[in-house]
Amino acid sequence: MRVVIVFLLSALLPLCCCHARDPFAWLYGPQSQRFASLQANTNGQECPDVCDCPPTFPAAMYCDGRGLTAMPSIPSRVKYLYLQNNAITAVPDSALVNATNLVWLMMHYNQLTSDTIGKKAFQQLEGLERLYLQHNNLTGFPSNLPRTLQDLRINNNKIEKVTPADLEGMDNLTILYLHDNSVTDVGTSLKALKSLMLLDISGNKLTKVPDALPEQLHQLYLQSNSIDSLPEDFLGGFTQLQYVRIAHNQLTDKGIPANTFNVTGLVELDLSYNKLERIPPVSTTLEHLYLQANQIKEFTLGSFCSIVDVTNFSKLQTLRLDGNEISLQDIPTDSALCLRLASNIKV
Template sequence: MKLTHMLVFVALFGGGACQYTYGYFNWLSRIMGYSRSYSNRYFETELEPPLPTDCPAECTCPRIFPKAMYCDTRRFKYIPKVPARMKYVYLQNNQIDGVPEGVFDNATHLVWVVLHGNKISNEKIGTDVFSKLTNLERVYLDHNNLSTIPFPLPKSLRELRVAGNMISKVPPNALEGLDNLTMLLLNDNQLEDIGGSLKVLKSLSFLDLSNNHLKKLPDALPNSLHQLYLDFNHISVIPNEYFKQFPKLQYARMSNNELTDNGIPLNTFNVSSLIELDLSHNKLQKIPPVNENLENLYLHANKIKEFTVDSFCKTMGWMSFSKIQVIRLDGNSIRQDNIPPEMHQCLRRARIINI
């Protein structure tokens, strides 16, 4: 047997293996956050401080993430005491029904609070339980039993997830002062009308209102929007020049609504910032005109009968053509023999054309 092979064999299976197995895999134990105490000096080191003992016994606080506490998926009905050093608390997928006042008072530097997949109701959320956390950036409360957005929330908040609840309205003052909020997920609720309650969110970039009961578009939204999702609602009309108020908007999804040709003014989607537009699963009979900068257009599962080139190109030439890369028109009534030959000149950048 070669010397190198023998050394490996002895290290793994030698007579002293039982005594030193933990030492050999000590690196793995440190990564996983586990700790064992031994009186033998073999395991002592001055470079690695002892693991703090303030972590709740029912949770896990890995050594490599000393400011994170994992208490998820453990059938908890309560929130355990959070050590003062923590910044990230994971409590998702439990049976917690409330967030009582003072539960986070010991950990005022929390940055993330993850509580999705529980049974939390508004009646059991302390009045100032979140507003006291002045460094809080993300709150995940999706898939609980909320009937409205918790209030008040700290001004430091950047991301709020309350999808999959029973929220039917957003009071005008519910989001006041959240000037740093960039992402809001309100999808899968029972909203019928948003009104202008979201206008106060000056930095909002991502808004998901999909799968609600909206019959009209929100009256006013922040002009900072970059992504807007309104699919799976009951919207039939888009106000004239509605999307012109969002100079940064790049992604708009309105699939699975009740849009008709009469409900879409002529230049509704002639917005130079738009990159992706989804109007699939509606009741359109014509291709609405879009801006030449648009790259992805989804119109499948409508009632469109004709391919109109001027919906993409007002004029055609060497320097005048559409930037469309992907267009889906399948599930309509367009016949292949009715496709005009100039389509390929107009859509010369297209990689995928499904008809």
């Protein structure tokens, strides 16, 4: 007799690690149904009735998508607190006084304002690593953020300015999402972030590249601002930078110093939707170049290769030039030697 056993595991797996940009995107969605109506009473510390505390994972408390307007009571054992997708309007100083063991605090998609977050609300969270505050109504960074933070997401708010005091001492911060705010200037506030690897400050009101960017950056996103020029030696001070996106700005040829992008290490460069009339010189190690929707009138092969032989050629795989003032006929016939790896050229 053949016995077929089917394990229904799919219902138990969290919906994570499948988002192209963010492995924690599953946190943004509707209320989790994974532990519906599970309540735990561990060490005499009861779970609030409106939240779920799975007995098999007592360090977590799920209060997401419950229609909450105020902070619930939080047992001291909780390390992972999910409060996203509610209507919480305030975080008083006393709200987290019992939650000093928190490692993750998810408060995105609420109705928080800067005035309703207590100045000492986060002060005692000495082990907090991940704080999500995106999609609220903040006009500035909360006071006394834990210096242990590694991942801070404060995008899609109403922040206009970043001061050095906002980020002072955050030596462990590796990810900062600040996009889709109203930031006009950050001064030298970011220089102190010695471990920062990903900075997304797109969708703001910047007119220039922020000064003194952290040297360890791996990804820099500046798209959808009003930047019309780049500083001298813009990329020269970085040691690990691989992804740069400056699309949807006001860049012109005059605003880009010579050989700005001719630096090794860069993997992806997005300059689409600007006002360029020429293809800027890029390193032969660059793999993906996006120049669509500019005003480019000439295909300059020298922008990709100064020397072409068996060992010297461009590593470019993707080249987007559509939406410019050139056609396929403008590409020189000998470009195949230089761009021998480019499987995707769009004109």
